[in-house]
Amino acid sequence: MLALIYKSAWDVALEERPVPEITRDNQVLVRIHATGVCGTDLGIVSGRYHASSSIILGHESAGVVVKTGSAVDTLMPGDRVVIDPTYYCGQCEMCRTGRQNHCLHKAVTETGVSADGTFTDYYITEDRFLYKLADHVSYEEATLTEPLSCILTGINQIKLLPNFRTIVLGAGPIGMLYSYALASKGVTGSIVDISKDRLNMASSITPERWQTHESFESAIESMAPGSHQVDLIVDTTGAVGTQVLSNLAHGGYLMLVGLRDGINSFNPKEIVDRSLKIIGSIDSLGTFSTAHYMIEKNIIPAKKIITHTYPLDQYIEAFSALGCDLNEKTLNPSSNAIKVILQSS
Numbered sequence: 001m002l003a004l005i006y007k008s009a010w011d012v013a014l015e016e017r018p019v020p021e022i023t024r025d026n027q028v029l030v031r032i033h034a035t036g037v038c039g040t041d042l043g044i045v046s047g048r049y050h051a052s053s054s055i056i057l058g059h060e061s062a063g064v065v066v067k068t069g070s071a072v073d074t075l076m077p078g079d080r081v082v083i084d085p086t087y088y089c090g091q092c093e094m095c096r097t098g099r100q101n102h103c104l105h106k107a108v109t110e111t112g113v114s115a116d117g118t119f120t121d122y123y124i125t126e127d128r129f130l131y132k133l134a135d136h137v138s139y140e141e142a143t144l145t146e147p148l149s150c151i152l153t154g155i156n157q158i159k160l161l162p163n164f165r166t167i168v169l170g171a172g173p174i175g176m177l178y179s180y181a182l183a184s185k186g187v188t189g190s191i192v193d194i195s196k197d198r199l200n201m202a203s204s205i206t207p208e209r210w211q212t213h214e215s216f217e218s219a220i221e222s223m224a225p226g227s228h229q230v231d232l233i234v235d236t237t238g239a240v241g242t243q244v245l246s247n248l249a250h251g252g253y254l255m256l257v258g259l260r261d262g263i264n265s266f267n268p269k270e271i272v273d274r275s276l277k278i279i280g281s282i283d284s285l286g287t288f289s290t291a292h293y294m295i296e297k298n299i300i301p302a303k304k305i306i307t308h309t310y311p312l313d314q315y316i317e318a319f320s321a322l323g324c325d326l327n328e329k330t331l332n333p334s335s336n337a338i339k340v341i342l343q344s345s
């Protein structure tokens, strides 16, 4: 099978790999149909986020069961499924204290980062990481389940109220999914993106009563004229960080979900004195099933968020649509796409 292999920064290629084989009774072989290109993939390819050399990239995926181990009794060949790629052992110190998204085995088990992923034709996982798809949910739409579940994990850490004045930085897939997940809890807000093309695209698919803005300043002026203080800022870009703390109302939240290195500073006294919360959140924790439900019930308009689809062998074009030029070795924050999907042949 052809697989998109990560070798080192800016060095990825399609290479032939053997189809993996079931080695344990609880395993399932899945024929991959679609995998979303994630900001993490762009981070890995551009050398900003560490991944193991020679692994197959890709982790947001759906496909069809082709073979099951002898102990699998809930799935059959032909079942259409979405894959929860966040492996956890269930027995380490992190898993036993409710932090399965930080399982201590992650360094060798993280799909598409430290273990083989799904930008290919076949993938092996355990039955407990598979969720059946309703007939009306396409493989492409189902790929949004994983990023959505990470977002629900983030939102679970906020004592959210529907009247929280909210700004989401970045109109990429994570920003759009955050706005929809927040909207499903009654929240309205603004989405900010510096890329005009992306913002144009985003403005036609924002949740009802949400706005789009070209700058944080115009968003804050519109959301909170006079006080310039809002209750929740979600930074999906990693580029803003703690510099927006002064725009948080007392007791407000800064949610950081963009994976980008940087040195940020803040005044601890301000955090204490104003009861501010700075929260980081990675991967999903007990939210995959809810995300699966929300995609199935169309609470998240997955079809609209997916703006581009390419066959796997056009991965260069797919990455390029997201501002990642593999030939020029440049990663540009502006992009004319929101969610990009690669389809296996």
Ligand SMILES: [Zn+2]
Residues within 6 Å of the ligand: 038, 039, 040, 059, 060, 146, 147
């Ligand atoms: Zn992802």
Ligand SMILES: [Zn+2]
Residues within 6 Å of the ligand: 088, 089, 090, 091, 092, 093, 094, 095, 100, 102, 103, 104, 105
């Ligand atoms: Zn564990």
